[in-house]
Amino acid sequence: MSNKLLLPNRYKKIGWAILIPSTILGVILAFHEFGEAWMHAPVFAMANDGINDNYKYFTVSDANITNTVIGLLFIIGAMLVSFSKEKTEDEFIAEIRLSSLLWAVCVSYILLLIAFVFVYGSPFLDVMVYNMFTVLIIFIIRFNYILYKNTKTAANEK
Amino acid sequence: MKNNIKVERAIKSLTQEDLANKVSVSRQTINAMEANKYVPSTVLALKIAKVFNKTVEEIFILEKGD
Numbered sequence: 665m666s667n668k669l670l671l672p673n674r675y676k677k678i679g680w681a682i683l684i685p686s687t688i689l690g691v692i693l694a695f696h697e698f699g700e701a702w703m704h705a706p707v708f709a710m711a712n713d714g715i716n717d718n719y720k721y722f723t724v725s726d727a728n729i730t731n732t733v734i735g736l737l738f739i740i741g742a743m744l745v746s747f748s749k750e751k752t753e754d755e756f757i758a759e760i761r762l763s764s765l766l767w768a769v770c771v772s773y774i775l776l777l778i779a780f781v782f783v784y785g786s787p788f789l790d791v792m793v794y795n796m797f798t799v800l801i802i803f804i805i806r807f808n809y810i811l812y813k814n815t816k817t818a819a820n821e822k
Numbered sequence: 823m824k825n826n827i828k829v830e831r832a833i834k835s836l837t838q839e840d841l842a843n844k845v846s847v848s849r850q851t852i853n854a855m856e857a858n859k860y861v862p863s864t865v866l867a868l869k870i871a872k873v874f875n876k877t878v879e880e881i882f883i884l885e886k887g888d
Contacts, residue, residue, distance in 0.1 A: 752842075752848040757850070811850060815850055
C-alpha cells in the first residue's frame with residue numbers, strides 16, 4: 665500500500681534531531697521564561713494586541729520570538745517524525761498509522777473535554793497551549809509503542 | 823481467521839525476517855500475522871501462499887465468527 669502523503673524515510677531522522685532538542689527547550693520554557701533579552705525580532709503579525717481592547721491587523725511589530733521559534737521547531741520536528749515512512753512501509757504499518765491517528769485525535773479531545781470541565785480562568789490558556797501539541801505527541805507515542813511491541817516479540821522468536 | 827504461517831515457515835526453515843523479505847513487508851507484519859493480530863490483505867495472502875507453494879486456503883483458515 666503506497667501513501668503519497670508520506671515523506672521518505674530519511675526525514676524521520678531529521679525530524680527526531682529537531683524534535684528532541686525542541687521538546688527539551690519547550691519543557692524548560694513551560695517552567696521558566698527565558699531568552700527575554702536577546703530573542704527579540706521584528707515580526708509581521710496578521711493579528712496582534714493593539715491599544716486598549718482593539719486588535720491590530722497586518723502590522724509589523726517587535727516581539728519576543730522564543731515561543732515562536734520553539735513552537736515552530738517542535739511542530740516541524742513532530743510532523744517530520746509522524747509523516748515520514750518507516751524503513752519498510754507496508755500495509756500493517758499503514759494500519760497502525762491510521763489507528764494511531766484515530767487514537768491520538770480521540771485521546772486529545774477527551775483530555776480537552778476533561779480540561780473544559782475542570783479547568784477555569786487563566787490556567788485554561790495553558791490547556792489550550794498544550795492541546796495544540798497533544799495530537800502529534802500522542803500519535804508519535806502510540807505509533808512507536810505498537811511498532812516497538814511488535815519488534816520485541818519478533819526478536820524473541822526464531 | 824487463523825493461519826499456519828509459523829508452521830509453514832518452520833518446514834521451510836525460514837526466519838520471520840526471511841519471509842518478510844520474500845514478500846517485501848516488515849518483520850513486524852509477519853509477527854503480527856502469526857500472533858493473529860493482523861489480517862493481511864488479499865495481495866499479501868496470495869504472496870505468502872506463493873512462497874510456500876500452497877493455496878491460500880491451506881495457509882489461511884476461516885474461524886467461527888468471521
